[in-house]
Amino acid sequence: MKKLLMSFFAVVMMASFSNQVVAQATASATATATIVTPIAIAQSVDMNFGNVATDGTSGTVLLATAGTRTFTGGITLPTVTGTVAAAQFDVTGEGTYTYAITLPSTDYTITETVGLVATMTVNDFISDPSGTGTLTAGAQTIKVGATLNVGASQVAGTYTNATGFDVTVNYN
Helix, strand or coil, X not given: CHHHHHHHHHHHHHHHHHHHHCCCCXXXXXXXXXXXXXXXXXXXXXXXXXXXXXXXXXXXXXXXXXXXXXXXXXXXXXXXXCCEECEEEEEECCCCCEEEEECCCCCEEEEECCCCCEEEEEEEEEEECCCEEECECCEEEEEEEEEEEECCCCCCCCCECCCCCCCEEEEC
């Protein structure tokens, strides 16, 4: 009986050890990353409001993204238009991704430096597409227009700013 009792305790002890061995489990996961083509933007056409005249009263010239102009106040647009163009930027990137467009939010100053130094401001920038673009086969063109603010006695001459204005794009 003693042997039977000892055998019973030995079996119980072995059973309790074997339960502890099967009490843990393991699973695995993989890691994945996808590298996409970086978004890029390049200027292809500079903004040009063309020839503008004032009758001694201030006004504005709105350059639309299509390259057309409208005016207010004492501004006239001569029949000899000069070069008129909305700015144009070429965006490239990944397939059919969408992206955000950020235009200048502050006045951009252009200056005439031959003779008297004079300035005008450009503001209220608009774009087509507006706010968000969608790449088609990894490319899209953005056209940018704005408002030119002309003073009442604006000095005649060519006004420019060599540093340019920034248009920023970023994937959504």
